[in-house]
Amino acid sequence: MKTMVVVDAHETAGFWRQYVFSTDHKMIAKQYLAISAFMALVGGLLSYLIRSQLAWPEKPVTGWGFVGPDAYNAFVTMHGTIMVFFVAMPLLLGAMGNFLIPLMVGAPDMAFPRLNRLSVWTLFVASIVLLSSFFVPGGASPAGWTGYVPLSDVPAYTGAFWGINLWLVALALEFASFLMGGVNFLTTAINMRAPGMTLWRLPLIVWMQVSASVIFLLSVGPLIAGAVMLFLDRTFHTGFFVPGKGGDPLLWEHLFWFFGHPEVYVVALPGFGAMLEIFSVFSRKPVFGYRTIVYSTIAAGFLSFVVWAHHMFVSGMDPRLAAPFSVTTILISVPFAIIVFAMVATLWRGSISFETPMLFALGGLATFIVGGVTGIFLGSEAADIYFHGTYFVVAHFHYTLFPTVIFGGFAAIYYWYPKMFGRMMNDALGKLHFWLTLVFFNVVFIPLFLLGIGGAPRRVYTFEAYNFLKPLQPLNVIATYAAIFLLLAQLPFLVNFAWSLARGKVAGRNPWHANTLEWTTDSPPPHGNFDLQPVVYRDPYEYSLPDSSEDWLPQSQPAAPAVAAAAD
Amino acid sequence: MLSWLPQNVSTFGGSVDSTIRLIYYIVGAWFLATEGLLLYFVLRYRRKQGRRAFYKRAETIRQAAWVLIPAAIVLCLDLSIDASGASTWRKVKETLPSNAVQVEVTAQRFAWLFTYPGPDGKFGTPDDVTILGELHVPAGKPVELIMRSRDVIHSLFIPDFRFRQDVVPGRTIDAWFEATRPGSYELGCSELCGDAHFDMRGTVIVHDAGDYASWLRKTWRSAPAAVQNLSGAAKKG
Amino acid sequence: MSSTASVLTRNNPHNGKIQSVPIGKIAIWWFLASEMMVFGGLIASYVLLRIHNGGWAGQAAHVRWQLGTLNTAVLLTSSLTMALAVSASRQDKLRRTAVFLGLTVLLGVAFLCVKGVEYTGELREGFTPASGLFWSFYYGMTGLHALHVTGGVVANLTFLVMAVRGDLWTGKQRRLEYAGLYWHFVDVVWIFLFPLLYLS
Structure with a gap:
């Protein structure tokens, strides 16, 4: 039985139907983009407050005022929660996944358009709930984004009764939203592919999106169970995590990190996917080792479920567990090393041009390598005794998430903007944005590595508390100035984004001469995406085929002489 | 970069540092x-008039070997890091030396309490x-x-000893160190425990053996008053 | 690639799609997989804490295993009637489908009633969710399960109304099949909860 996608009559729909309650995956993608952009502003403001307090402790923050220890902890908690769950996931999975998967597999829309609309609206409600927690009595949750119990469990420890309850509700809604989104990703990628679009012809970013969704699905369940237990502890005075009532605080750590570590890959993989697409297009070369990358992704997905306890080496769990988890953790560097090497090898003997998307993708790769190698220190149980809970950890995970989410995300926005809005973004402004972002990002976080090596514990309100930290204070000041400039460096992007909507050069269907299906339709694509059902004849990265006069060959172009050569 | 590490004054600190150093040089x-x-490729293969990219998909194992062999080397080096880390870990966390001086550590928001047995040498008696x-x-x-927590999770961190151990309510966790040099070193909490988490710190004072014995005797003599004051202060703090 | 030709001949390029598994089936399995991980997390937590603590047998002795056994029988029977309803719908037997769906709904409601009797009895004896870790798990896990049963009853009721009104046949049998999968899942969860909570 064929299941036809419900395509509403869109052109005749009114404003609400077209822009707000749309079921069109492209409009939903834009809604995700808007949510993540707004939340990124909030998260960025929080980072400004956090960094200002650290550089100039207990002085009023310009434009805000005094930040007390409780507010500081709440800002740190909310910064983490917002950036991971309300910026990274909506941007990389929500916006990119929604926009690209149907277009790239040659489908008119997602498999379940109404479920898609429900998932973006659930995320919207989750965002409102989370933001409202700033304004309830007791303020937002100050228990850390990891929500370790019993700090987050017993209201008396934080005073944030409603803050933490709302935090839990917001996370639960967010999880529900992305579980619903994931159904669409998987079903669409499996079932809605155009004729000829075999699994091995899917663009890598589709593989990455689907892998990320499956990893999310399989890892989040136990944390949902944990969140239910925590909620019952807080509201019905059960004792799941309260030692006095027989509960165990380490249980929460296990449940949290069983999800928390795979979550890193949930946001990293789509970022890698965007970079791979862009590397191939801008070096006019096939991705090096397509299948090797797919197998590595799957292997990393499996491994990601058996590494969580490396967050708990010094937690008081049985120390004999440390060595096996250290082995699995360090092993997971192998599939990621393969992906990174494949990216580098894709550039080898390419014909590389440096438009803004390519710069962001290259910058993402170059900085991700730092995040990757520093992870080894934390994956080794012995080195982790020292580095655990220091600024080294903070610097490390910013060096993994910033490259994939922010560099990868910007690369994707600059690359697919013409498809999304029909116009090109300004390349000069884009390049300015890139270089400022690259430089200031590194100037923020290299000092944090040094602070961590110096032993500075994270989540500390002021470094003045410790004598051994006082000499390190100049590093904090440098990092804070750089963070302010990093935030300001996003202004050219905002200007560029808004200006290009109205004044950008009209893009045409395929401004980058790329092969994948989304470039064969109008920019922006009409409702229903394709005038004619596209048919796929070849792999997605057939650039610079030796026998062909053009250096690109779209997936949907019927048999050309070059196909025979491409076959093996 | 590693010159930013603080001094090391514990016996196992050197092993931790050598694992850190091994990883540092490998990575x-x-x-x-x-x-x-990456930089070389980006510069060398930038777009030039008349030069086409090299069509190479690397679908065969032979071609993919260009990335698989480096990955295999990564794997071998990973295993050497694991071996070094595991042996350090065994020494630090999986063995407790006998004949150790025992101290009970109680963590509570936002203070560290250290309990010594009295002249009877036993914990849990009135002369503690x-x-x-x-x-x-x-x-x-x-x-x-011998570490316990009265409320939330804390973590005892002594940078100069390369010592760190979480303290979990409901559990008793044993840990050890051996200081090599007399002096005064900072300790702190490295697990978020509430609004004054940043202020939950203290000092390790390492005496040489003779001084320690006389310090202990002196402390025993003034003990009753000290206990009163200190537990009162801790509750307030 | 050699597979190209066969794919193209199998699928008419202008209306065909690669449709190996119906999309609804993928979706329901996705949903059930996420549910399994949630209940799996709860059950694993229960088992770990119970091994760790050991002292729960006293609390567990107060559970009414007779009612639990009865409920197991009720739920297993309802799985059977659900399966019969689904197979009747496949053979286009409208009345038979309605009858078995009605039985399933009744059994589901019966399960919830028995559960309610259990809860009131236990609460009257003073065992609340806060009375101890066993009771926390007992109320937490059976409560979450009861919510799922309620959801299933509502879904089955909707299909029952459809069947009675005679509009279950416009491509909706497949949805009944998915409701059946869900109902069996709820049953399977109970099969795990019953021995863990009532028999140990």
């Missing part, structure tokens, strides 16, 4: 090689002595910490 080399190659925020230990002798 440092990879970092330089990968970034170098509890001190707020100061951990006195002898140099050159292993010290066993």
Whole structure:
């Protein structure tokens, strides 16, 4: 039985139907983009407050005022929660996944358009709930984004009764939203592919999106169970995590990190996917080792479920567990090393041009390598005794998430903007944005590595508390100035984004001469995406085929002489 | 970069540092090689008139070997890091030296309490002595910490000893270190425990063996008053 | 690639799609997989804490295993009637489908009633969710399960109304099949909860 996608009559729909309650995956993608952009502003403001307090402790923050220890902890908690769950996931999975998967597999829309609309609206409600927690009595949750119990469990420890309850509700809604989104990703990628679009012809970013969704699905369940237990502890005075009532605080750590570590890959993989697409297009070369990358992704997905306890080496769990988890953790560097090497090898003997998307993708790769190698220190149980809970950890995970989410995300926005809005973004402004972002990002976080090596514990309100930290204070000041400039460096992007909507050069269907299906339709694509059902004849990265006069060959172009050569 | 590490004054600190150093050199080399190659490719293969990209998909194992062989080397180096880390870990976390000086550590928001047995040498008797925020230990002798928390999770962190251990309510966790040099070193909490988490710190005072014995005797003599004051202060703090 | 030709001949390029598994089936399995991980997390937590603590047998002795056994029988029977309803719908037997769906709904409601009797009895004896870790798990896990049963009853009721009104046949049998999968899942969860909570 064929299941036809419900395509509403869109052109005749009114404003609400077209822009707000749309079921069109492209409009939903834009809604995700808007949510993540707004939340990124909030998260960025929080980072400004956090960094200002650290550089100039207990002085009023310009434009805000005094930040007390409780507010500081709440800002740190909310910064983490917002950036991971309300910026990274909506941007990389929500916006990119929604926009690209149907277009790239040659489908008119997602498999379940109404479920898609429900998932973006659930995320919207989750965002409102989370933001409202700033304004309830007791303020937002100050228990850390990891929500370790019993700090987050017993209201008396934080005073944030409603803050933490709302935090839990917001996370639960967010999880529900992305579980619903994931159904669409998987079903669409499996079932809605155009004729000829075999699994091995899917663009890598589709593989990455689907892998990320499956990893999310399989890892989040136990944390949902944990969140239910925590909620019952807080509201019905059960004792799941309260030692006095027989509960165990380490249980929460296990449940949290069983999800928390795979979550890193949930946001990293789509970022890698965007970079791979862009590397191939801008070096006019096939991705090096397509299948090797797919197998590595799957292997990393499996491994990601058996590494969580490396967050708990010094937690008081049985120390004999440390060595096996250290082995699995360090092993997971192998599939990621393969992906990174494949990216580098894709550039080898390419014909590389440096438009803004390519710069962001290259910058993402170059900085991700730092995040990757520093992870080894934390994956080794012995080195982790020292580095655990220091600024080294903070610097490390910013060096993994910033490259994939922010560099990868910007690369994707600059690359697919013409498809999304029909116009090109300004390349000069884009390049300015890139270089400022690259430089200031590194100037923020290299000092944090040094602070961590110096032993500075994270989540500390002021470094003045410790004598051994006082000499390190100049590093904090440098990092804070750089963070302010990093935030300001996003202004050219905002200007560029808004200006290009109205004044950008009209893009045409395929401004980058790329092969994948989304470039064969109008920019922006009409409702229903394709005038004619596209048919796929070849792999997605057939650039610079030796026998062909053009250096690109779209997936949907019927048999050309070059196909025979491409076959093996 | 590693010159930013604080001094090391514990017996196992050297092993931790040597694992850190091993990782530093291995990943440092990879970092330089990968970034170098990346930079070289980007410059060398930038777009030029009349030069076409090299069509290479690397679908065969032979071609993919260009990335698989480096990955295999990564795997071998990973295993060497694992081996070094595991042996350090066994020494630090999986063995407790016998003949250690025992101290009970109680963490509570936002203070560290250190309890010594009285002259009877036993914990849990009325002559125990509890001190707020100061951990006195002898140099050159292993010290066993018997760690408990009264409220939330804390983590005892002594950077100069490369010592870190979470303290979990509902559990008793044993840990140890052996300081090599007399002096005064900072300790702190490295697990978020509430609004004054940043202020939950203290000092380790390492005496040489003779001084430690006389310090202990002196503390026993003044003990009753000290306990009163200190437990009162801890509750307020 | 050699597979190209066969794919193209199998699928008419202008209306065909690669449709190996119906999209609804993928979706329901996705949903059930996420549910399994949630209940799996709860059950694993229960088992770990119970091994760790050991002292729960006293609390567990107060559970009414007779009612639990009865409920197991009720739920297993309802799985059977659900399966019969689904197979009747496949053979286009409208009345038979309605009858078995009605039985399933009744059994589901019966399960919830028995559960309610259990809860009130236990609460009257003073065992609340806060009375101890066993009771926390007992109320938490059976409560979450009861919510799922309620959801299933509502879904089955909707299909029952459809069947009675005679509009279950416009491509909706497949949805009944998915409701059946869900109902069996709820049953399977109970099969795990019953021995863990009532028999140990």
